[in-house]
Amino acid sequence: xxxxxxxxxxxxxxxxxMAKRQFILxxxxxxxxxFGFQPLETPAMENLSTLTGKYGEEGDQLLFxxxxxxxxxxxxxxxxLEARNSKQITTDISEKGLRYDLTVxxxxxxxxxxxxxxxxxxxxxxxxxxxxxxxxxxxxxxFYQCDAxxxxxxxxxxxxEIILMIREVFQTLRIDDYTIKINHRGVLTGLAELAGAKExxxxxxxxxxxxxxxxxxxxKEELLSKGFTEKSIxxxxxxLNFQGTTSQKVVFLNDQFTKSESGDRGVSQLSAVLxxxxxxxxxxxxxxxxxxxxxxxxxxxxxxxxxxxxNVSIGSVSGGGRYDNLTAAFGDKENLSGVGFSFGVDxxxxxxxxxxxxxxxxxxxxxxxxxxxxEETQRFGLKELSALRAAGIAAEVYPDQAKMKKQLDYANxxxxxxxxxxxxxxxxxxxxxxxxxxxxxxxxxxxxxxIQKLKA
RNA sequence: GUGAUUGUAGCUCAGUUGGUUAGAGCGCCUGAUUGUGGUUCAGGAGGUCGUGGGUUCGACCCCCAUCAUUCACCCCA
Numbered sequence: 008x009x010x011x012x013x014x015x016x017x018x019x020x021x022x023x024x025m026a027k028r029q030f031i032l033x034x035x036x037x038x039x040x041x042f043g044f045q046p047l048e049t050p051a052m053e054n055l056s057t058l059t060g061k062y063g064e065e066g067d068q069l070l071f072x073x074x075x076x077x078x079x080x081x082x083x084x085x086x087x088l089e090a091r092n093s094k095q096i097t098t099d100i101s102e103k104g105l106r107y108d109l110t111v112x113x114x115x116x117x118x119x120x121x122x123x124x125x126x127x128x129x130x131x132x133x134x135x136x137x138x139x140x141x142x143x144x145x146x147x148x149x150f151y152q153c154d155a156x157x158x159x160x161x162x163x164x165x166x167x168e169i170i171l172m173i174r175e176v177f178q179t180l181r182i183d184d185y186t187i188k189i190n191h192r193g194v195l196t197g198l199a200e201l202a203g204a205k206e207x208x209x210x211x212x213x214x215x216x217x218x219x220x221x222x223x224x225x226x227k228e229e230l231l232s233k234g235f236t237e238k239s240i241x242x243x244x245x246x247l248n249f250q251g252t253t254s255q256k257v258v259f260l261n262d263q264f265t266k267s268e269s270g271d272r273g274v275s276q277l278s279a280v281l282x283x284x285x286x287x288x289x290x291x292x293x294x295x296x297x298x299x300x301x302x303x304x305x306x307x308x309x310x311x312x313x314x315x316x317x318n319v320s321i322g323s324v325s326g327g328g329r330y331d332n333l334t335a336a337f338g339d340k341e342n343l344s345g346v347g348f349s350f351g352v353d354x355x356x357x358x359x360x361x362x363x364x365x366x367x368x369x370x371x372x373x374x375x376x377x378x379x380x381x382e383e384t385q386r387f388g389l390k391e392l393s394a395l396r397a398a399g400i401a402a403e404v405y406p407d408q409a410k411m412k413k414q415l416d417y418a419n420x421x422x423x424x425x426x427x428x429x430x431x432x433x434x435x436x437x438x439x440x441x442x443x444x445x446x447x448x449x450x451x452x453x454x455x456x457x458i459q460k461l462k463a
Numbered sequence: 464g465u466g467a468u469u470g471u472a473g474c475u476c477a478g479u480u481g482g483u484u485a486g487a488g489c490g491c492c493u494g495a496u497u498g499u500g501g502u503u504c505a506g507g508a509g510g511u512c513g514u515g516g517g518u519u520c521g522a523c524c525c526c527c528a529u530c531a532u533u534c535a536c537c538c539c540a
Contacts, residue, residue: 012531015531015532063538065537065538065539066538066539068464069538069539108540136540138538138539138540140538140539141464142533143533143534143535144533144534144535145540146538146539146540147540150540151540152540213538302539321540322539322540323539323540324540325540326539326540349540350540351539351540352540353540354540355540378499380497380498410497410499411497411498411499411500412496412499412500413500414499414500415499415500415501416500416501417500418500419500419501426499426500428498428499430498431498432498440498440499442499442500444500444501445501447499447500447501449499
């Protein structure tokens with residue numbers, strides 16, 4: 008008999024882990040709903056044609072493909088088999104794949120249901136996605152994303168509300184030390200124009216995105232090797248190295264971008280978002296305008312976001328941005344504009360674990376355990392158990408006849424904070440022994456008194 | 464796809480130049496304690512040293528292969 012194992016990059020979530028994950032998920036879901044987002048779920052698998060070509064060439068390779076059922080080789084020509092080119096026969100033997108993110112299935116859903124959904128459409132979606140990456144720290148092959156997107160409006164209130172939602176989630180989770188980095192594709196384009204690198208934008212963005220990771224010198228090296236001139240690199244870094252508050256950066260860039268239409272658009276939209284935050288009776292706390300932030304680039308066209316928790320060894324825990332042609336890939340002529348962002352629960356979990364931020368209350372499931380000495384006292388306890396549950400208190404009885412030690416050990420293991428001990432004495436006068444498992448304190452109370460105490 | 468790393472008890476890890484019966488801490492089980500756990504004390508169970516081969520009188524230790532793990536690069540949540 009072989010030892011069972013899990014596929015690479017996947018995990019079981021035991022009860023202790025689930026309690027903490029749900030603490031995170033509940034916080035996120037609650038905020039999404041409070042901001043008017045509605046839930047959506049889509050299938051784990053999509054047609055491969057829905058997925059391919061949406062994430063670039065790299066992305067296509069990271070897609071998990073599902074082998075066709077039955078005789079999957081019957082439509083493959085002998086010549087193709089002979090050639091042994093895996094890439095060429097994948098489309099013949101696989102027509103489905105596991106979803107790679109939640110945005111593309113969402114776009115597919117919007118196009119398919121265009122006439123039924125309200126506009127603008129605000130949806131949130133919390134489901135696992137799969138990527139055939141090599142796993143490493145903070146990177147899994149199966150992980151959860153929590154997306155919230157709005158399509159059908161280009162109002163910048165959406166961008167402002169994304170910032171508000173991120174801050175509210177983090178406040179609930181008691182994460183204090185984090186940065187919401189914000190930038191705009193227009194600013195990046197403007198930067199490329201100033202550097203005279205319109206042709207080679209992608210290389211520029213990929214390089215400067217690594218700035219805080221590998222440092223200025225390495226980025227310069229990379230740009231030189233990609234054919235950028237010393238002069239244009241200097242232009243780029245003169246702008247990147249500007250130090251100041253977010254609003255100072257806005258003013259500074261406004262001056263730089265007098266001749267760049269997209270740069271100007273980017274800066275004015277960013278400052279509009281910041282102004283909106285004040286209109287919400289809020290501020291730009293935790294928000295940092297980072298000119299070097301580039302992100303995936305694949306489909307973003309407006310504001311882009313990324314959230315990093317400080318002093319942890321985890322990559323970004325959230326990110327997003329505005330895209331103007333989400334649905335175009337599915338033949339939609341209207342080109343709906345959308346903006347959205349996503350939390351990575353697994354990374355949030357890792358970061359919170361590293362910072363020791365999970366509260367104890369979030370980990371206990373049962374509130375109270377009923378312990379007893381024999382069958383008679385156990386049976387007596389059952390109606391008290393029902394009374395507790397009727398009052399909405401999570402309670403359970405130790406099901407077997409066992410030594411008190413074993414019953415209390417069980418409570419400890421499940422982190423149950425209270426125990427009721429019922430012996431023959433308790434059955435006579437109705438006063439139960441109510442025990443606080445942490446302090447060891449005990450008192451004699453009726454079940455009603457216990458309920459009141461726990462509800463208080 | 465590229466480059467490293469580690470694999471010994473349920474978990475975290477020791478293990479001497481290659482030498483007889485492979486250890487510790489934590490956890491687990493039993494008892495001290497037939498109405499009280501988390502503290503203490505005493506005892507106990509638990510190992511194909513990842514797997515397969517090779518070198519050797521002799522391998523946890525050296526060599527080769529293989530599988531798994533973790534980390535970094537690319538990319539990303």
